[in-house]
Structures are given as C-alpha cells and as structure tokens.
Amino acid sequence: MTAIRSTTVRVPKAGEMVAAQLRRQIVTGELKEGDGLPSENTLMQQFGVSRPTLREAFRILESEQIIQIRRGARGGAHVLVPDPTTAGRYAGTLLQYRGTTLADVYAARTALEASGVDFLARRRTAADLKDLEKALAQGEQLLEDPIAFSEQADLQFHRLLMELSGNQTMIVLLDMLYAIVEQHNQSVINANRDNANNGPSVQLVQKAHAKVVDLIRQKDADKAVAHWRRHLTQVSEFVLAGPAETVLDVLS
Numbered sequence: 001m002t003a004i005r006s007t008t009v010r011v012p013k014a015g016e017m018v019a020a021q022l023r024r025q026i027v028t029g030e031l032k033e034g035d036g037l038p039s040e041n042t043l044m045q046q047f048g049v050s051r052p053t054l055r056e057a058f059r060i061l062e063s064e065q066i067i068q069i070r071r072g073a074r075g076g077a078h079v080l081v082p083d084p085t086t087a088g089r090y091a092g093t094l095l096q097y098r099g100t101t102l103a104d105v106y107a108a109r110t111a112l113e114a115s116g117v118d119f120l121a122r123r124r125t126a127a128d129l130k131d132l133e134k135a136l137a138q139g140e141q142l143l144e145d146p147i148a149f150s151e152q153a154d155l156q157f158h159r160l161l162m163e164l165s166g167n168q169t170m171i172v173l174l175d176m177l178y179a180i181v182e183q184h185n186q187s188v189i190n191a192n193r194d195n196a197n198n199g200p201s202v203q204l205v206q207k208a209h210a211k212v213v214d215l216i217r218q219k220d221a222d223k224a225v226a227h228w229r230r231h232l233t234q235v236s237e238f239v240l241a242g243p244a245e246t247v248l249d250v251l252s
Contacts, residue, residue, distance in 0.1 A: 015056030088179030
C-alpha cells in the first residue's frame with residue numbers, strides 16, 4: 001500500500017478572500033476606474049466580516065495599487081485601473097536582488113519584441129499600417145532634434161509595435177522591461193546630451209523603423225523578425241556600457 005504523504009493546506013484569511021472578491025469585480029470591469037466602493041458598513045454586511053477584516057482587505061488591494069483610500073468628506077476607497085508600472089517596479093526590485101545584468105534585460109526584450117513583430121507581420125491590418133505610418137511621420141519630424149527623437153519617438157514606436165501584435169501577455173511583460181529600459185535610456189541620453197555625434201544614430205534608427213514597417217506591410221514575417229533582431233542587437237551594443245552593468249546600477 002502506498003503511504004499518503006501529509007501536507008499542510010493553508011486556508012486563506014477572511015481579509016484575503018474579501019480582497020479576492022473585490023479584485024475580481026475590478027478586473028472584470030464590474031467596478032470601473034474612479035468608482036467609489038460602497039461604505040464600510042455596507043461591505044461588512046455584504047461579506048459578513050468585521051471592520052478589521054474589511055480594512056485588511058483594503059490594505060491588500062491598496063498595496064496592489066488597484067484601490068486608493070481617500071480622506072475627507074469625499075473619502076473612502078476608490079478604484080484604480082491596474083497599472084503595469086506597478087508590476088514593473090516589483091520586477092525591477094526582483095531583478096536587482098538577483099544581480100541581473102542590463103545585457104540580460106535587453107536580450108529578453110529582443111526575444112519578446114521579435115516574437116511581437118512576427119505576430120504583427122503575419123496578421124497586420126490596414127488600420128495597423130496606418131498607425132505605424134503615423135508613428136514614422138512623428139519620428140521624421142524629430143530627426144533634427146536627436147534628444148527629442150530619443151525621448152518622444154523611439155521607445156513609443158517599440159511600444160506601438162507590441163500593442164499592435166495583439167498578444168496581451170507579451171505586452172505586459174514588455175511593459176515591465178520597458179520601465180527599466182526607459183530609465184536606462186534616459187541615463188544614456190543625459191550622458192550624451194552634448195554629443196554632436198547623436199544625429200547620425202537617430203537617422204539610422206528611423207531608417208530601421210521604416211524598414212520593419214515596410215516588411216510588415218509585405219507580410220514578410222521572417223525578414224521582419226531578422227531585421228528587428230539585428231536592429232535591437234545594434235541598439236544594445238550602443239547603449240550598454242559593459243557586460244557587468246546591472247539593473248541595480250540603473251534603478252538604485
């Protein structure tokens with residue numbers, strides 16, 4: 001006879017269960033951004049819990065930044081839309097703890113963006129192309145100002161590619177990485193703000209953006225992915241100071 005191994009099953013606390021119910025109402029859209037939650041007395045009666053238990057649920061949801069507790073006459077708990085920057089901050093802390101290098105972050109970014117470009121090139125619509133052309137035009141207008149191009153057009157183009165890919169999981173994961181990439185990019189921009197050699201680099205970036213759009217237009221997924229991988233590899237080589245540079249160096 002096979003012995004049954006004993007395991008301990010953790011029963012969720014009442015506050016966690018109330019938080020889970022309210023969280024579900026928020027993420028399904030039953031409760032919308034800016035909505036005020038019912039009064040504490042109403043919620044206590046609805047869930048059959050005490051005030052301390054309800055406030056524990058509020059603390060959980062507030063720590064997740066999906067509700068905000070306001071004070072005063074119009075106070076109470078109000079709904080916030082889940083924000084990927086919250087997950088990005090946590091991911092950044094975890095990567096710092098693990099001693100993750102920026103090269104590792106950029107490699108993950110390349111893998112995810114290449115997959116997104118593959119999805120987009122195979123399924124793109126006329127509306128997608130219109131959005132991409134608009135983004136290219138905005139970048140073109142900023143070529144005479146490399147700093148403005150870097151701050152206002154470059155990463156936004158990358159985000160647009162991923163948004164149009166339609167894969168929500170990749171979009172969320174990349175938003176977490178972009179929180180780190182954007183901060184690192186800003187430090188690189190600040191360090192090179194007076195560098196007169198920035199001009200040609202933004203010209204090449206814009207050219208790379210235009211080429212990937214053209215390949216997406218042709219629905220040539222293989223060439224689009226190969227081109228985008230090359231471009232991101234070149235970008236990484238330019239912005240990374242050295243193999244030992246870590247996430248901690250950027251976010252600390």
